Amino acid sequence: MTTPPAPSSRERILSRVRTALAEAPDTPSAPRGYLTTHTPDDPATVLDLLHENLADYRAHVHRAMERELPALIGGLLEDHGAVSVAVPPGLPAAWLSGTPVEQRHTPLTPYELDATDAVVTGCALAIAETGTIVLDGGPGQGPRSLTLVPDLHICVVRAADQIVASVPQAMPLLDPTRPLTWISGPSATSDIELDRVEGVHGPRTLHVVLLTTR
Amino acid sequence: MSGTFIGMPAFPKAAHEAVRNVTLRANLRHATHTIRDKRAVAVAELDDWAELREAGKQIKDHTLHRLDHYLVQLEESVTAAGGTVHWAADAAEANRIVADLVKATGETEVVKVKSMATQEIGLNEALEAEGISAYETDLAELIVQLGEDRPSHILVPAIHRNRGEIRDIFRSEMGKWGRSAPEGLTDSPAELAEAARLHLREKFLRAKVGISGANFMVAETGTLVVVESEGNGRMCLTLPETLISVVGIEKVVPSWRDLEVFLQTLPRSSTAERMNPYTSMWTGTSDDDGPSAFHLVLLDNGRTDALADEVGRQALRCIRCSACLNVCPVYERAGGHAYGSVYPGPIGAILTPQLRGTESEIDASLPYASSLCGACYDVCPVAIDIPEVLVHLRERVADQGGRGHRLEKAAIKAAGWVLDNPGVLAVGERAAARTRRLHPRKLPGPGASRWTDSRDLPQMPAEPFRDWWKKNRT
Numbered sequence: 001m002t003t004p005p006a007p008s009s010r011e012r013i014l015s016r017v018r019t020a021l022a023e024a025p026d027t028p029s030a031p032r033g034y035l036t037t038h039t040p041d042d043p044a045t046v047l048d049l050l051h052e053n054l055a056d057y058r059a060h061v062h063r064a065m066e067r068e069l070p071a072l073i074g075g076l077l078e079d080h081g082a083v084s085v086a087v088p089p090g091l092p093a094a095w096l097s098g099t100p101v102e103q104r105h106t107p108l109t110p111y112e113l114d115a116t117d118a119v120v121t122g123c124a125l126a127i128a129e130t131g132t133i134v135l136d137g138g139p140g141q142g143p144r145s146l147t148l149v150p151d152l153h154i155c156v157v158r159a160a161d162q163i164v165a166s167v168p169q170a171m172p173l174l175d176p177t178r179p180l181t182w183i184s185g186p187s188a189t190s191d192i193e194l195d196r197v198e199g200v201h202g203p204r205t206l207h208v209v210l211l212t213t214r
Numbered sequence: 215m216s217g218t219f220i221g222m223p224a225f226p227k228a229a230h231e232a233v234r235n236v237t238l239r240a241n242l243r244h245a246t247h248t249i250r251d252k253r254a255v256a257v258a259e260l261d262d263w264a265e266l267r268e269a270g271k272q273i274k275d276h277t278l279h280r281l282d283h284y285l286v287q288l289e290e291s292v293t294a295a296g297g298t299v300h301w302a303a304d305a306a307e308a309n310r311i312v313a314d315l316v317k318a319t320g321e322t323e324v325v326k327v328k329s330m331a332t333q334e335i336g337l338n339e340a341l342e343a344e345g346i347s348a349y350e351t352d353l354a355e356l357i358v359q360l361g362e363d364r365p366s367h368i369l370v371p372a373i374h375r376n377r378g379e380i381r382d383i384f385r386s387e388m389g390k391w392g393r394s395a396p397e398g399l400t401d402s403p404a405e406l407a408e409a410a411r412l413h414l415r416e417k418f419l420r421a422k423v424g425i426s427g428a429n430f431m432v433a434e435t436g437t438l439v440v441v442e443s444e445g446n447g448r449m450c451l452t453l454p455e456t457l458i459s460v461v462g463i464e465k466v467v468p469s470w471r472d473l474e475v476f477l478q479t480l481p482r483s484s485t486a487e488r489m490n491p492y493t494s495m496w497t498g499t500s501d502d503d504g505p506s507a508f509h510l511v512l513l514d515n516g517r518t519d520a521l522a523d524e525v526g527r528q529a530l531r532c533i534r535c536s537a538c539l540n541v542c543p544v545y546e547r548a549g550g551h552a553y554g555s556v557y558p559g560p561i562g563a564i565l566t567p568q569l570r571g572t573e574s575e576i577d578a579s580l581p582y583a584s585s586l587c588g589a590c591y592d593v594c595p596v597a598i599d600i601p602e603v604l605v606h607l608r609e610r611v612a613d614q615g616g617r618g619h620r621l622e623k624a625a626i627k628a629a630g631w632v633l634d635n636p637g638v639l640a641v642g643e644r645a646a647a648r649t650r651r652l653h654p655r656k657l658p659g660p661g662a663s664r665w666t667d668s669r670d671l672p673q674m675p676a677e678p679f680r681d682w683w684k685k686n687r688t
Binding site for chain 1: 241244245248249259260261262265266268269272273275276279280281282285286295301302303307351352353354357370372373376377380403404406407408410411414415418419432435437443444445446448449451452453463468470471472473474475477478481485487488489490491492493494495496497500502503504512514518519521522524527
């Protein structure tokens with residue numbers, strides 16, 4: 001007679017779950033009585049709210065039109081003394097046409113990124129109520145490490161079609177199969193006596209440019 | 215972390231020592247009051263907080279009631295996205311899986327994202343025994359690790375340390391683990407954060423293996439979510455070639471859309487922010503972005519025991535925001551270490567005895583580590599009725615018996631007989647009133663004196679109420 005093989009941990013855990021729930025009543029799917037947005041449906045209001053909330057968490061916020069962008073980005077890189085900038089694939093070449101700094105293209109190793117001063121990216125969308133920009137690795141954004149290791153991040157948000165009011169409005173627009181990074185202000189810690197200190201491991205400085213059409 | 219919670223004294227003894235530590239109490243009071251006030255403001259910004267709380271509660275309950283279904287679905291999604299799923303019934307199995315995975319990479323050091331699950335199973339110690347160094351990279355966890363200390367708060371593990379203590383730890387210990395603290399390091403939080411940045415950066419850049427937990431796992435898509443502030447999480451999740459995530463089975467949610475609830479309630483409840491600075495979401499592996507190998511270790515370790523308890527299973531709804539710690543009058547005075555578990559405070563008082571059972575002295579004492587004031591229930595973003603579970607667990611502990619409970623039962627039985635016999639009660643009351651000047655201020659005996667050492671006995675009235683009523687009202 002052979003002894004049956006011991007059940008795998010997978011089977012043991014699932015069987016324990018089923019036993020635990022044997023008497024449990026079925027519960028329906030959750031009610032969703034919460035609001036889809038907390039903000040009036042007006043583009044100017046949503047844009048102002050994003051501006052305000054980004055600034056509240058210590059991002060530097062600028063507004064510019066397309067033609068002003070190269071000079072603005074060039075000026076920011078210069079102000080921070082950047083001599084090199086990481087460039088994600090698909091970034092409009094014009095955005096960096098106003099700066100002489102060395103452009104470094106992916107792939108970059110962690111050490112190469114560490115030796116790069118800044119990064120300029122676009123984003124997938126921005127959420128006004130929370131002051132959040134979301135990157136999904138799409139054109140002009142690059143891999144997640146790009147916006148993490150260099151100390152200065154300049155992110156351009158197209159006001160016309162990339163801003164939503166709320167988290168519930170953002171979810172259906174995002175593709176979960178892509179690696180996603182949500183950024184709300186620069187890196188911060190509250191671990192020392194709950195004093196908020198900006199800049200621990202990510203970029204210590206975050207500039208967000210709200211790209212407007214007029 | 216060299217400290218261990220095993221063999222901790224029961225809560226009353228540990229708390230007794232903690233409340234006499236003046237620095238600890240000042241650190242805790244400052245921290246908990248700061249965060250609870252900020253949280254109230256952040257929550258008040260959302261008119262639909264009550265609806266979000268109800269949705270969060272229902273999503274978690276629905277998931278727990280079909281946990282087998284969602285775990286299997288999650289496994290399929292993660293596997294389809296290029297990840298590998300492992301199942302660990304207990305801490306020892308989880309540690310062995312992780313150690314084997316690390317060894318297979320040929321590496322002897324790993325960088326870690328702050329994770330309650332890996333603390334719960336003692337992963338760092340288990341890896342150390344296998345010759346693997348695990349570096350904590352969250353600032354507070356780093357402070358705890360360098361100080362050979364234990365975490366005392368879910369969200370802010372070094373909440374019990376002030377800036378001066380942190381500076382001293384950095385100065386004396388950083389050099390033993392890697393880059394030393396800069397010369398002339400002061401106690402300014404900015405300088406301390408900078409020292410941590412420099413110390414950890416060299417570890418991030420060379421790391422080949424990262425270990426994390428997760429705040430949420432989405433069954434529908436196989437997406438894992440890590441919510442953090444500093445960016446150390448992003449470093450560990452994206453720079454290494456191999457990522458191993460150890461996650462409790464209760465962290466699964468059914469759908470992508472469910473995240474819209476928790477991403478609104480978790481940051482506001484935990485750090486009192488509209489949104490935490492960084493959230494990372496990944497689904498299996500991606501070409502040219504992040505680790506090329508991803509392993510998910512699904513951890514039971516007592517969770518199915520909690521699931522089997524009709525009243526207690528609601529503790530598994532917990533999203534580890536720590537709001538209940540910050541409002542708890544008992545936590546504020548006793549501190550996190552007194553709970554003898556990686557899960558301190560009100561949630562720890564109900565979660566730990568369910569995960570570990572109530573056999574040990576410390577675990578049996580935890581359901582009593584509360585005044586039942588209910589503040590923890592009020593702030594819980596997934597509406598866990600912590601007082602209800604505490605009382606339920608007290609019942610379980612009382613049913614186990616023990617000397618104190620036998621005495622209590624005998625006393626209640628005697629009291630029941632007296633109350634059932636009005637004549638006896640009246641005689642007793644008169645006798646007590648007449649001898650009131652002779653009554654002691656404190657009760658004798660080891661058990662009773664412990665009660666009256668810190669409390670006054672009620673004063674006996676000059677005459678029983680029923681005698682007074684007869685004289686004055688009839």
